[in-house]
Amino acid sequence: xxxxxxxxxxxxxxxxxxxxxxxxxxxxxxxxxxxxxxxxxxxxxxxxxxxxxxxxxxxxxxxxxxxxxxxxxxxxxxxxxxxxxxxxxxxxxxxxxxxxxxxxxxxxxxxxxxxxxxxxxxxxxxxxxxxxxxxxxxxxxxxxxxxxxxxxxxxxxxxxxxxxxxxxxxxxxxxxxxxxxxxxxxxxxxxxxxxxxxxxxxxxxxxxxxxxxxxxx
Numbered sequence: 001x002x003x004x005x006x007x008x009x010x011x012x013x014x015x016x017x018x019x020x021x022x023x024x025x026x027x028x029x030x031x032x033x034x035x036x037x038x039x040x041x042x043x044x045x046x047x048x049x050x051x052x053x054x055x056x057x058x059x060x061x062x063x064x065x066x067x068x069x070x071x072x073x074x075x076x077x078x079x080x081x082x083x084x085x086x087x088x089x090x091x092x093x094x095x096x097x098x099x100x101x102x103x104x105x106x107x108x109x110x111x112x113x114x115x116x117x118x119x120x121x122x123x124x125x126x127x128x129x130x131x132x133x134x135x136x137x138x139x140x141x142x143x144x145x146x147x148x149x150x151x152x153x154x155x156x157x158x159x160x161x162x163x164x165x166x167x168x169x170x171x172x173x174x175x176x177x178x179x180x181x182x183x184x185x186x187x188x189x190x191x192x193x194x195x196x197x198x199x200x201x202x203x204x205x206x207x208x209x210x211x212x213x214x215x216x217x
Contacts, residue, residue, distance in 0.1 A: 029055045045094050061086040069100030079109035115153035123166030132170045
């Protein structure tokens with residue numbers, strides 16, 4: 001009898017406690033999010049109306065070199081950075097541009113050093129990584145971390161979709177209305193109106209005016 005009462009009391013406690021935790025987390029999500037009118041949002045070079053960085057964010061620094069358009073949502077645990085270290089004076093402005101009506105998935109990272117331009121209406125799955133800098137490996141006697149880190153601009157065209165786990169490497173140019181398959185690695189040019197998958201990503205079909213969808217030879 002006593003054990004049943006204890007079990008019921010524990011179940012009630014878990015139910016009430018769990019509801020309290022969920023309500024508290026929802027409250028933290030509302031007050032911890034970064035918007036254009038928040039003190040954190042005002043540190044950005046541009047933070048468009050109706051845009052939001054969901055709570056909790058991951059690393060964010062050198063916001064003055066990051067521009068975000070209107071009605072864009074960046075999911076929780078996202079990383080946004082310009083340059084190598086906080087407080088760095090960057091050579092270009094903006095370093096990272098994210099357009100309007102974009103959706104950047106949870107846990108994604110956009111790490112720019114020179115130029116990452118993401119167009120309007122670009123959506124991504126979770127855990128996408130985009131960078132314009134890579135590590136050099138010209139001298140095998142020198143630690144890779146101490147070698148040159150070449151930068152090449154990255155562009156992602158309007159209306160494109162990057163699947164879960166996509167990696168976009170320096171120098172990549174993704175056209176408009178492009179679909180990149182999940183877990184692909186983009187390292188070159190992907191033309192407009194195409195679907196690309198794999199590592200490295202290869203075009204598997206493309207829409208051509210007057211011909212419809214065609215596959216590469």
